[in-house]
Amino acid sequence: MSAKRKLKPTPPDLEAAETTEAPTNLEAAETTEAPTNLETAETTEQEPETSSAFFQAVGILPGEVSFEEGSIMATVTVGGKEYRLLFKPRLMSAMVALKLEIKQSGSTTQRLIVYPKVMHFPKQEQPHQLAFQLVGFEKDPASSAISMELEDFEFKLSGLWQFIPVCRVPVISVFRNFDETIHQNLKKLDEAVAAKKKVNFMKATHVPLIWKDAPFKPFRFNPKLEKEEQGRPLFLQLKAKFIPAKDGFEFVALLAPPLEKAPKFFKASNDDKATVQKEKKKNATPSKAKATPSKSKEKQAKTSKPKPKPRPVKAEQESEE
DSSP: OOBOOOSSOOOOOHHHHSOOOOOHHHHTTOOOOOOOTTTTOSBOOOOOSSTTOOOEEEEEEEEEEEEOTTSSOEEEEETTEEEEEEOOGGGHHHHHHHHHHHHHHOOOEEEEEEEEEEEOOSSTTSOOEEEEEEEEEESSTTSSHHHHHOOTTEEEEEEEEEOOTTOSSOEEEEOEEOOHHHHHHHHTSOHHHHHHHHHHHTOOEEEEEEOTTOSSOOBOOOTTSOHHHHOOOEEEEEEEEEEGGGTEEEEEEESSOOBSSOOOEEOOOHHHHHHHHHHHHHHHHHHHHHHHHHHHHHHHHHHHSOOOOOOHHHHHHHHHO
């Protein structure tokens, strides 16, 4: 049994997009995005120059799949490196089918259709972490439309070509494609939880791309320039190859001419991001405050106890330990 996936993804509903089965440490690793001139907008006002252009990051990844005992949590080993294999709740059936296929066929080598999930960290010198989100899998190399466009290890990346502060190399920033129904649902959210839901839902994936002698200069935000002078990143649609040894992607070919105006997309506002950060700090403060007195009391209790008189036998036992 194989799971198939069309090339152009349908925008997920809000509830399904809010959660993933990723481990907590991966979720916490997400960092802020590059402060471009579009940063303050919840959605952009840009219109696509062609209706066929949309944000996307999807590819073919062959590898050795390993499931945890009695679970559908899994990893995929590629080029000697192990990566977490994540999934969305709405795509849980693909994970179940993959596990069943491995059990029935006895082969852990599978050809997966995946989204790259990149975790950047605040310190630029700290390398990013890479995982993959399962979309489907194939036994026949020509069993879906994506296989006719991409070979093994190849990915289609469509997004903004730019630098972000937490990555040394330029990235293709893949945002969520705009959808009017989702936009209206976001507007109906209760204010108390709206900011967190928006920020989580609108998280972008920033895919590091090695492109030697690139003819198009990646956008870099310059704090010294006025907003009108900043310019904007190009929207590129390209093919890249995943290189496990580098935990990254290398340019292969352009799939279409660059666009100066990107398709409309979702992006969390600075206000919403600030609100979420404020709540995180607020929730973290009480636990630290409670921990401090207890430690000080424990310290006082220890120091208040009279020191036992040293005995030769006891001293020998302690030195042995």
